[in-house]
Amino acid sequence: MTLGVVWALWLRQMKRYARSRARIVGSLGQPLLFLVALGFGFGPVFQRAGQGDYIQFLAPGVICMTILFTAIFNGIELIWDRQFGFLKETLVAPVPRLTIMVGRTLGGATVSLIQGVVVAVICLVAGFRPIGLGAMPEAFVFMALVALMFTALGTAMASVMEDFQGFQLVMNFLVMPTFFLSGALFPLTNVPPLIGGIAAVDPLSYGVDGVRGALTGVFHFGVATDLVVLVILTSVCLVAGSYLFSRIQL
Amino acid sequence: MKTFGDITAVRDVSFAVEAGEMFAFLGPNGAGKTTTIKMLTTLLTPTSGSVEVDGQDPATHAISVRRKFGIVFQDPSLDQELTAAENMRLHAALYAVPKTARDDRIERLLKLFELWDRRDSLVKQFSGGMRRRLEIARGLLHTPKILFLDEPTLGLDPQTRNQLWVLVRQLNEQEGVTIFLTTHYMDEAERVAQRIAIIDHGAIVAEGSAAALKERTSTGTLEEAFLALTGTTIREEPGSGLDQMRNMAKMWSGRR
Secondary structure: OOHHHHHHHHHHHHHHHHHOHHHHHHHHHHHHHHHHHHHHHHHHHHHHOOOOOHHHHHHHHHHHHHHHHHHHHHHHHHHHHHHHOHHHHHHOOOOOHHHHHHHHHHHHHHHHHHHHHHHHHHHHHHOOOOOOOOHHHHHHHHHHHHHHHHHHHHHHHHHHOOOOHHHHHHHHHHHHHHHHOOOOOOOOOOOOHHHHHHHHHOHHHHHHHHHHHHHHOOOOOOHHHHHHHHHHHHHHHHHHHHHHHHOOOO | OEEEOOEEEEOEOOOOOOOOOEEEEEOOOOOOHHHHHHHHOOOOOOOOOOOOEOOEOOOOOHHHHHHHEEEEOOOOOOOOOOEHHHHHHHHHHHOOOOHHHHHHHHHHHHHHOOOHHHOOOEHHHOOHHHHHHHHHHHHOOOOOOEEEEEOOOOOOOHHHHHHHHHHHHHHHHHHOOEEEEEOOOHHHHHHHOOEEEEEEOOEEEEEEOHHHHHHHHOOOOHHHHHHHHHOOOOOOOOOOHHHHHHHHHHHHHHHO
């Protein structure tokens, strides 16, 4: 694998990201809304139910939401490249497709990770208090895994999608349920068995739990479970993404 | 031969292009031009039959065949959010052009195609002609032996077309680059190509110089010869999902 190519494709994603100011600002609006409306709106109820400060609980969920949405979008951006033709330029280059896929995915994952960090900072401003600075690297590892997993998943889906018609489908039937049923918004203890069961097979649950556990010290599944599940699922997504990407026909 | 499910896009296409030649590949819409180019450029593998590019089979030696050619696709393939120079440098990275030669070559090509002054402008601010010139410049960056041009002058004004062919011919004569082109403009093919092949319904129906084709059909112009060989029926091309998306993209980029 040529590192020069991976680096060049990664750099391309960074430049595109840095130049799309509207997209950066726009994509921060949603997490901010969740934080303000849900965080402050449900805060008193949450408190009274004896669960403590809702912002403390919600912030890791909102950080993961940002990473999930940005990562899926970055993966799906492949359709855009197919559309505007740049994909062809990379596919006729004397480089194995795996290298192209790795460069793209690392670029997309980095972008979503940056977005996640920006939202984390916003959460701090809004009153979120992690247990200590030592929690940051641990949380960062979980955030990076979530970013990588969903960028690879987005790439995998975009590889088999011809146009944007399917994008809405993916958003409504995959991304939204993944987010809402992951325990990002509510504690998974004491939920009905059905919801608990769904959450247990939802990959994002483990990401949210990992980030939340690292930042607040309270895990639901446990740090080892989170890490093992995420590493396995991320690998599966990367392999599936690479395979489907290698089969793209123009 | 290449089939897609029940559809046979190309069934009987046999031809040879000499090194250093300018070869035009003509045919009505849906005749199989682009499918043939895709097979030559490793993007598709033939269902049957064999292809050789500079002595190598694109299906089995994809990577080394890809180093030998540059290609300008029918539709744009630049990254519009990057500058002209960035598009060139990205191409250099993809083709492993050595760093030492890279910047000199980029400067020479951008100057040749009169884009040097705009090297730091985003491609999305470029006109259609400038984009085309940049694509050709980019396709030449890794000093390919063969340059594929798939309808390179589509949608360009006569001035830009003229300039483009002058440059392409210059490359062919001075650097010996083999040119394989497709176009719908018969006058262009007649002007620049030494040899012409006409493809229709997935098969080559005639091959030779423009003069030979006119003589064979006893017509006065290449356009008449083309119509005599391929008939006057208008070809319908089914719009694929990709075409619909292209239209959508056009609308989007128009709005911006």
